[in-house]
Amino acid sequence: MKPATKYIHAGAHPDPSTGAIMTPIFQTSTYVQEAPGKNKGFEYARSQNPTRTALEEALGIIENGRFGLAFSSGVAATDAVVKLLEPGDEVIAASDMYGGTYRLFTKIFEKFGIRFIYTDTTDANNITKVVSKKTKLVWLETPTNPLMNITDIARVATISKEAGAWLCVDNTFATPYLQNPLDLGADIVMHSSTKYLGGHSDVIQGALVMNDAGLREKLYFIQKSCGAVPGPMDCFLMLRGIKTLHVRMKQHCENGKVIAEWLRQHPKVAKVYWPGFTDHPGHATAKKQMKDFGGMISFELANDSPDETMRVLSSTKLFALAESLGGVESLINHPASMTHASIPKEERIKNGLKDSLIRLSVGIEDADDLVADLDKAIG
Numbered sequence: 381m382k383p384a385t386k387y388i389h390a391g392a393h394p395d396p397s398t399g400a401i402m403t404p405i406f407q408t409s410t411y412v413q414e415a416p417g418k419n420k421g422f423e424y425a426r427s428q429n430p431t432r433t434a435l436e437e438a439l440g441i442i443e444n445g446r447f448g449l450a451f452s453s454g455v456a457a458t459d460a461v462v463k464l465l466e467p468g469d470e471v472i473a474a475s476d477m478y479g480g481t482y483r484l485f486t487k488i489f490e491k492f493g494i495r496f497i498y499t500d501t502t503d504a505n506n507i508t509k510v511v512s513k514k515t516k517l518v519w520l521e522t523p524t525n526p527l528m529n530i531t532d533i534a535r536v537a538t539i540s541k542e543a544g545a546w547l548c549v550d551n552t553f554a555t556p557y558l559q560n561p562l563d564l565g566a567d568i569v570m571h572s573s574t575k576y577l578g579g580h581s582d583v584i585q586g587a588l589v590m591n592d593a594g595l596r597e598k599l600y601f602i603q604k605s606c607g608a609v610p611g612p613m614d615c616f617l618m619l620r621g622i623k624t625l626h627v628r629m630k631q632h633c634e635n636g637k638v639i640a641e642w643l644r645q646h647p648k649v650a651k652v653y654w655p656g657f658t659d660h661p662g663h664a665t666a667k668k669q670m671k672d673f674g675g676m677i678s679f680e681l682a683n684d685s686p687d688e689t690m691r692v693l694s695s696t697k698l699f700a701l702a703e704s705l706g707g708v709e710s711l712i713n714h715p716a717s718m719t720h721a722s723i724p725k726e727e728r729i730k731n732g733l734k735d736s737l738i739r740l741s742v743g744i745e746d747a748d749d750l751v752a753d754l755d756k757a758i759g
């Protein structure tokens with residue numbers, strides 16, 4: 381099936397008791413058993429819920445994977461992946477990535493004896509330099525949040541396989557519409573489904589998708605043992621969001637291109653980060669592994685002043701100043717003080733994330749209105 385058909389039909393089975401075309405919201409914590417151990421495949425809702433089962437089937441299908449697992453947030457999904465590891469194991473992670481992932485790694489898991497090595501994964505040779513027998517997981521984000529760096533997934537998959545390590549790709553920015561990491565050799569795809577999969581800024585949720593049945597068993601065991609599962613109402617909203625992923629993504633990409641090109645010619649804008657530009661260092665790789673370039677853009681003002689940055693951030697009317705991304709409405713964000721505040725300043729600056737960086741999540745409104753809004757704010 382082609383993506384558009386998959387997104388609409390993935391996980392959808394008319395309800396056997398009523399014929400309802402939409403998966404019902406099974407708002408229940410438990411299931412009545414005929415006799416001890418004799419049940420209909422559902423025992424307790426932390427372990428199984430039919431609305432979640434439908435969503436997990438859909439997640440697998442849309443990422444070209446065999447198995448999907450849904451979590452109560454993106455970080456809960458990341459947390460489950462790291463719990464595959466043992467004290468003494470090493471993780472190689474991208475030096476530029478979502479601040480909450482960095483916080484989870486450094487502030488929660490380091491104290492349990494897992495070692496995280498951060499490197500610039502845009503050059504895969506940097507991974508080869510630090511990989512060792514202890515490497516059990518390679519963690520990538522591509523494009524990265526917020527600097528839109530691109531890493532060659534297929535190349536890193538080869539390095540990870542040779543090292544006997546799992547490769548997990550955070551595919552939140554690209555979405556399955558633009559990029560399918562499992563097809564490129566990754567072992568696990570992770571999503572903050574909160575973003576483009578849900579698409580309407582009304583759900584917090586995470587996802588993992590994989591092909592290997594043994595890996596699925598391990599991750600399912602962690603999911604039910606640690607309990608970070610999403611509720612049935614949220615699973616229903618996610619199923620509904622996924623149905624329109626392709627139409628939304630087409631418009632995000634179209635609007636993203638208009639805004640990125642407009643920003644780039646603006647005299648008050650110094651630098652625009654967007655992988656669709658032919659001179660973006662990761663453009664060739666992005667073109668190879670992505671269908672289009674998305675609606676996430678970061679930029680710096682020519683006059684690198686904190687006051688001016690704050691003024692622009694507070695001046696837009698359509699672009700709402702808020703954390704998060706990937707919804708139908710446009711958002712503007714200040715990574716240094718908002719989404720990436722958990723990364724120490726020296727570390728941020730070393731990785732190229734300046735205090736003056738502004739991040740846009742370009743929504744699917746009319747592009748002319750979005751340009752006019754930015755034009756007024758930048759002045």
Ligand SMILES: Cc1ncc(COP(=O)(O)O)c(C=O)c1O
Pocket residue numbers: 453454455456478480481521525550552553571572573574584585586704719
């Ligand atoms: C790239 C990326 N990964 C992971 C997360 C964490 O997801 P959640 O906020 O759903 O826990 C985010 C959240 O902003 C993100 O942008």
